[in-house]
Amino acid sequence: MTDIAIVGVGATPQGKLPGSTSLSLAVDAFIDALADSGLAKDDIDGLLTFPGTTAPEQGLNYLRLGEELGMNPLLTGSLSMGGASAGSLVQMAAAAIQAGLATTVACVFGDAARTGGSRFGRASGWGDSWGIWGMFGAAANSALVASRHMALYGTTGEQLAEVAVACRYHASLNPAAVMRTPITVADHQASRWIVEPLRLLDCCLISDGGVCVIVTSMDRARDLRQPPVRIAGMGQAHTNQTLGSKDWLAVPHQRTAVHDAYRTAGVGPGDIDVAQLYDNFTISVLLWLEHAGFCAPGEGGSFVEGGRIRLGGELPVNTAGGNLSESYMEGWLHIVEGVRQIRGQAGVRQVPDAEVCLVTGRGMSLNCANAMILTGA
């Protein structure tokens, strides 16, 4: 178990925010998280950022934001791991604090992905572009995962729909969510194909927004405004390969990441009260459920049937709506919702007696995975 806590979370409005920029959204999220924590700007001695898709300075994003905020941090840097950036940066902050490199670290993300001209449909592949064969965009990678999962295990489109329906139901209870009108399995099945076997309602949103997460030691956390949320366990694992690995579509590194988090926290799947599982596409949730040990490999589809991952079900998942329906903040809001559930601040979405939350992140389509166990003090 670590002695590191999340003490502040902040988020901007989400969705379509014309005139916003990566920088303006990151600044607003930082100010919001500071206010949540009760810390002063000068208490922050670490600044870690994810440049997202619209920061013109890209890898130098930490310099741009740090200048804007007037910061001279002990620890700083940027990491580009897509949807794995949030979890990886928070884990880097925790490790750096444990090592004495900084005391209090702000992890920040802002992206005008919806209105700022992001292109998510580019061709993948190093060297020879897969676009030569018409392979473009992120949905296709997850569609390849889904196609193979369906062939090996009999997973169905209706089972994928259960994930979309649950996330939308949770978003309907979240005033900050972008997509709040409930949907049914039939709505999902009637939505158009994007890359078959994935339909429109299998896909995450594209959103403008910013999020900030502030991390410090448990000792400092006890004196601050909010009930501390302990990062009880953490883990991450990656494959840097694509076609070079036969396991690419099965993402077994997710299992390693979650089980390292379980091990360091001293918990197992039976201890998890609520889970925030990275959902770029519905199929991803099924694989997380399998890899996290909530069900056997191949049984993710049947696991999600019957409302099991909805609030009130056996394992509520993505209780704020997730990337699919709350907002596509590349997993940053999964951490925020995990913190709110453990603090008991989730309002009508609160899972009763939520003491242990699993939060996962995954980025660069399938390659980068991480997991954290959040608990009370």
Added chain:
Amino acid sequence: MSEISRPVPVVTEENRPFWEGLAEGRLLLQRCSGCGHPRYPIALVCPRCLSKEHGWEAMSGRGTVFSSVVFHQVYHPAFADRVPYNVAMVELDEGPLIMTNVVGTDQVTVGMPVQVIFTAIEGAVIHQFVPRDPE
């Protein structure tokens, strides 16, 4: 009406044998001279043993569908009149996985045996696959 051209190979010293092979009707991949590992994607060193020594070897062109999807969304204007179209990962009998298209059928299934064909596109010859009878 002007055509918007589809992505074409960018031929480099590193990948030249691959693209020249396709133009001659052969699917050539690198095989490590150090450990014998056949590899794809094309790489400077063997991902298994890091040897830089390799030869270009003709694959049998036989494989099976590892996974398969159908594009309905148009991500690139050159594919606007091609949707819906197949993109598949094929596992070659020799081991490597490649990204390609399975054509000549709209019933592509995981595990289906396939055989390479060589298809001329504007400015290049690419590999695609068609169903074959299992041996």
